[in-house]
Amino acid sequence: DTEVTQTPKHLVMGMTNKKSLKCEQHMGHRAMYWYKQKAKKPPELMFVYSYEKLSINESVPSRFSPECPNSSLLNLHLHALQPEDSALYLCASSQVFRGTLSPLHFGNGTRLTVT
């Protein structure tokens, strides 16, 4: 069982819809991440939150809007997406220890299809 829970598992949305992806962890991790992954490709980093503050935004289009309401939750709000945004969206979390090994723990992902 994964310790990082993502909902929904699958999402189909039209280009004019607004939807949200949710991620939850209860491991006490204070860093949370959103990744986008296309088939047979490595994950691409989108956003990083550290202590509930956005610390990295990898020049992601504004139609993706992240939110970290508390230390356990991470949301990704979607609006006016394009078909090329169809992908697997992975959430991850980790400890925040400077200079200390802190691997990422991933969720099972949300498979997003934009029609």
Place this chain on the structure above:
Amino acid sequence: AQTVTQSQPEMSVQEAETVTLSCTYDTSENNYYLFWYKQPPSRQMILVIRQEAYKQQNATENRFSVNFQKAAKSFSLKISDSQLGDTAMYFCAFKRTGANSKLTFGKGITLSVRP
């Protein structure tokens, strides 16, 4: 910038045999972390093994071990007694020290274990 190279796109191994997946990386850092992640068809990214660059001893986790050659910037994964459940995509990844450093993935390799 760091780069991670996995030059083999696919490999196949007979069940119960041993297979080695190669990974090289490029960095000017002296301290860093290296990881192998596994992504089966269930799509969750699972940490297989990790290595801290300042440790000379190669990491091992049950049937999984690494051959870490710091001078050659090589980090290969050996899977002993391969099992059908090892069938997955495997990603090598690099991370600098520091709380907000990013995880850099290689392109991945698809491993198939034949019965």
